[in-house]
Structures are given as C-alpha cells and as structure tokens.
Amino acid sequence: MTDLTDLIQPLVALRRDIHAHPELGFQEHRTAARIAAELRSAGIEVHEGIGGTGLVGVLRVGDGSRTLGLRADMDALPIDEQTNLAWSSTSPGCFHGCGHDGHVAMLLGAAQYLARDPGFSGTLHFIFQPAEEGLGGARQMIEDGLFERFPCDRVYALHNWPGLPAGTISTRAGAIMGAADKFVIMIEGRGGHAALPQDTPDALLAAAGLVQQLNTIVARDVPPSAAAVLSVTEIQGGHAHNVIPAEVRVGGTVRTFDPLVQDRIEERMRQILRGIEASFEVRATLVYDRYYPATINDAAAAEDALEIAATVARAERAPEPAATSEDFSFMLQQRPGAYIWLGQGQGDNPAPLHNPRYDFNDDVLETGIRLHIALARHWLR
Ligand SMILES: [Zn+2]
Ligand SMILES: [Zn+2]
Incomplete structure (x- = not known):
C-alpha cells in the first residue's frame, strides 16, 4: 500500500496555513503562489495565470497517450469565521467555509506523491481553479484555453461532504448537483x-x-x-x-x-x-x-470512480443529487468525468458547508490523496 506518512503532517500544516490566509474568488494570489512553489519543488512543470489566478501542474510520464485532469478549487467565502481554531482566518469577512483549503492540500499531496512514484504512463494535469463560489472560475479557465493547452480525456473533482461519514466516498452517474x-x-x-x-x-x-x-x-x-x-x-x-x-x-x-x-x-x-x-x-x-449548469457525471467515469474508490475507502453510490450547484459543471460539459464527494463526518464539528463554524476535517486528507492517486493510476495505466 502506498505509504504517505511523511507527506501528511506537512500537508496538514499547509492546509491550516491556507485556512488562516483565505482569499476570495479571482484574488487567490497568495494561495496560487504557494501551490506553484510546492509543485515546482516536487519537480512538476507549472503554468500560472490561467483564467485569472488559476494554475495547472503538468506531470508527463512514459509514452502513454492518455490524459487526465484532476481539479481542486482554491477560493474562500465572504463570511466571518466563528470557529476559534488556532488556524482561524486572519482576514475579517473571508473564510474557508467550503473546505477548498482541504481540496488544495489533497491535490497537492497527490502531486507530490506521484512526482516521486508515478506508477502510470501518460499525462496528468493538476488543475487548481479560482473562484468556484458563484464567479465561474472554471468557465474562465476553459475560455482561457484550459483543455486546448492541457488536453484531458477525463476530468475528476473531489469535494468534501459533511453529510457523509468521514472517509466515505460517494458519487453517481448522471446529475449530482443542480x-x-x-x-x-x-x-x-x-x-x-x-x-x-x-x-x-x-x-x-x-x-x-x-x-x-x-x-x-x-x-x-x-x-x-x-x-x-x-x-x-x-x-x-x-x-x-x-x-x-x-x-x-x-x-x-x-x-x-x-x-x-x-x-x-x-x-x-x-x-x-x-x-x-x-x-x-x-x-x-x-x-x-x-x-x-447542472453537474452531470459521465456514467462510465462515475462507475469507474466508485470501483476505484472501493479500493481505497468505503464507497457508496449516491442515491440522489444535491440541489446545490458547482461550476465544475462547466468542465463536465467539455470533457467526460465525474464529481465525487468525500465524507467529512460530523464528529466534534457538526457544522455544514458555508456555516461560520465549519472546518475541513484533516483526518480525511489521506483518503482524498489516495483516491486522486488511484484515479490517476487507473486511467493512465
Ligand atoms: Zn461552497
Ligand atoms: Zn465548495
């Protein structure tokens, strides 16, 4: 089994640092610079300024012709944080209340691991997207030539989900968000x-x-x-x-x-x-x-994701879509793929997404990283 021990502690620190320094949509300058530095130090090629503050890391291995995109969003919400955590937001009126800090940490963890032990052949694109919260950062990246410059046969995105038990992975074919x-x-x-x-x-x-x-x-x-x-x-x-x-x-x-x-x-x-x-x-x-638009998962991509998820954690088919919405939908209009939920559990912190007391659960970082790695190794096998 993939050993992630040495990666997790620095990633928890990085996640909390991003949490303490949240930035609103299209203003993610510090966050994007931090990500770019981490990718470069892992030896990954970095392209910045795509759709404003968006960036893409490119990892090419072997002569495989397949391509895959894995996406994390980077922006925070215009909310005052009320968690009293040691790593609380230092910017009044700005807060990672949707866990995008955790999404960044999980995708970076997968990038760091795969850079040293790829186990695949093909091209993997790590897509760090700005402005998911209502401003359509995904559409901006697409209009800026995302999929022409960084071809992706498939795209996946992972979002933490407080309603699901910690570490449970869930998705479904067809509509998953409204x-x-x-x-x-x-x-x-x-x-x-x-x-x-x-x-x-x-x-x-x-x-x-x-x-x-x-x-x-x-x-x-x-x-x-x-x-x-x-x-x-x-x-x-x-x-x-x-x-x-x-x-x-x-x-x-x-x-x-x-x-x-x-x-x-x-x-x-x-x-x-x-x-x-x-x-x-x-x-x-x-x-x-x-x-x-509605977030519509490609049936084959969603079924693959459920099968792959079952190799790293508990996986369950989502019985119905959620009425919330998500701009990864624009990427799924362009390329087949799937949007996947990662359970956060309730634990000590029962706050839902967009609540001033919400915080990403660091205990599930490892599951998210393992899922990203498994998705890459499966599609680029
Ligand atoms: Zn949100
Ligand atoms: Zn979100």
Missing part, C-alpha cells in the same frame, strides 16, 4: 393616478397574476419524475398609496437537474409573459441567467 439560474422580470405599465384605474395599466396587478402563474410551471409542466424548483423571491414596485406604479420588478431562482427541464421552464416563463402582456396591457421582459 443547475442554478436566476431571473428578473420587468413589468412596465405607464403609471398614473390610483383613483383613475381605467386610464392606467396596473403593473402591480400584472405582477400578482404573474407570480401565481409562475408557480404553476413546476406543478403542471415538469414531469412528476423530474425534480425542479421555481421560487419567486423578490417583488419591487410602488412608493405611494395613490399612485399606480409605472413598473414592477419580479425576481427569483430556478433549480433543475436536467437541461431539457431547464429549457422547458424558461420556455413556459416566456409564454406566460406573453399572456400577462395581453391580459394586463403591460410590457414584460425577462432576463434569464443560467449562471451554473
């Missing part, structure tokens, strides 16, 4: 005297009708076997008791797991708006922003 969309609808009337409604289209009444109708889409247009959420979360309009407002803004979010369902919901929203325009004599415009 698509996150947001919408803003502007309803424009003309504005006028509240006592003369016959002269003024009522944008507020149109908004009320619209909210009711939007809430029928998931119930009536989405098959019962598919999961979807449409939530209207904002209505803004009107300032005075005697004025019919000229415009009203309606906003909300849509979450789906299947691009066809996502298309259908947007299409129905547009049809309903045409009806609202005709019924209320207003103009209604929709801005529909698909900011993160």
Whole structure:
C-alpha cells in the first residue's frame, strides 16, 4: 500500500496555513503562489495565470497517450469565521467555509506523491481553479484555453461532504448537483393616478397574476419524475398609496437537474409573459441567467470512480443529487468525468458547508490523496 506518512503532517500544516490566509474568488494570489512553489519543488512543470489566478501542474510520464485532469478549487467565502481554531482566518469577512483549503492540500499531496512514484504512463494535469463560489472560475479557465493547452480525456473533482461519514466516498452517474439560474422580470405599465384605474395599466396587478402563474410551471409542466424548483423571491414596485406604479420588478431562482427541464421552464416563463402582456396591457421582459449548469457525471467515469474508490475507502453510490450547484459543471460539459464527494463526518464539528463554524476535517486528507492517486493510476495505466 502506498505509504504517505511523511507527506501528511506537512500537508496538514499547509492546509491550516491556507485556512488562516483565505482569499476570495479571482484574488487567490497568495494561495496560487504557494501551490506553484510546492509543485515546482516536487519537480512538476507549472503554468500560472490561467483564467485569472488559476494554475495547472503538468506531470508527463512514459509514452502513454492518455490524459487526465484532476481539479481542486482554491477560493474562500465572504463570511466571518466563528470557529476559534488556532488556524482561524486572519482576514475579517473571508473564510474557508467550503473546505477548498482541504481540496488544495489533497491535490497537492497527490502531486507530490506521484512526482516521486508515478506508477502510470501518460499525462496528468493538476488543475487548481479560482473562484468556484458563484464567479465561474472554471468557465474562465476553459475560455482561457484550459483543455486546448492541457488536453484531458477525463476530468475528476473531489469535494468534501459533511453529510457523509468521514472517509466515505460517494458519487453517481448522471446529475449530482443542480443547475442554478436566476431571473428578473420587468413589468412596465405607464403609471398614473390610483383613483383613475381605467386610464392606467396596473403593473402591480400584472405582477400578482404573474407570480401565481409562475408557480404553476413546476406543478403542471415538469414531469412528476423530474425534480425542479421555481421560487419567486423578490417583488419591487410602488412608493405611494395613490399612485399606480409605472413598473414592477419580479425576481427569483430556478433549480433543475436536467437541461431539457431547464429549457422547458424558461420556455413556459416566456409564454406566460406573453399572456400577462395581453391580459394586463403591460410590457414584460425577462432576463434569464443560467449562471451554473447542472453537474452531470459521465456514467462510465462515475462507475469507474466508485470501483476505484472501493479500493481505497468505503464507497457508496449516491442515491440522489444535491440541489446545490458547482461550476465544475462547466468542465463536465467539455470533457467526460465525474464529481465525487468525500465524507467529512460530523464528529466534534457538526457544522455544514458555508456555516461560520465549519472546518475541513484533516483526518480525511489521506483518503482524498489516495483516491486522486488511484484515479490517476487507473486511467493512465
Ligand atoms: Zn461552497
Ligand atoms: Zn465548495
């Protein structure tokens, strides 16, 4: 069995150092420099400044033609940490509340180990991605030529998962995380005297009708076997008791797991708006922003991952996707691969992801490193 003893302690220290010095999306300058230095000292070729602060380590071994990408995200969240740990954030309002510090440490550990004992033939790309938390760092790296410059037949990403027992590895074929969309609808009337409604289209009444109708889409247009959420979360309009407002803004979010369902919901929203325009004599415009697509695992890549995971830890097939979203989805649109959860356990720290008391569980670093190594040796065998 692969011996990682000498690697783990320095990696725990590195993980805690990154935790103490968190950086928000596209500002991961210190983190990226630290990673680049560690990769170089392991003898790995480093390419920096890909998609802003992103970087890629390249390890070429033998004459194998296969290529693999392993991805870790590097950014922190705009939250004040409340853990009171010795390695707490030294930057107020910035905190590794999603465990990306742990993801960096696990991928670096695998890079360090494989650089001295590869056991594979082919090209392995260690992808350190900026700005996962809502800013689409993965898309930035892709637009910056990630997969042209660093070809990957397959890509994998590992994310810690507090709901699973420590060290348990889980994934599934197909959707594993949802698509996150947001919408803003502007309803424009003309504005006028509240006592003369016959002269003024009522944008507020149109908004009320619209909210009711939007809430029928998931119930009536989405098959019962598919999961979807449409939530209207904002209505803004009107300032005075005697004025019919000229415009009203309606906003909300849509979450789906299947691009066809996502298309259908947007299409129905547009049809309903045409009806609202005709019924209320207003103009209604929709801005529909698909900011993160659903994270869809390639079936073969996910099945391989489960099989490989079972050789290093407890592996279990995830029964259903999570409604959260993830920008590794952009990489999975480009290349077959899978997104994999690594259990964090509850232990002394039951805090979920994005909670001010969350901290990555260093006890699972070794399992994550072993999984990365096994994935590389399997695909590049
Ligand atoms: Zn997160
Ligand atoms: Zn995360």
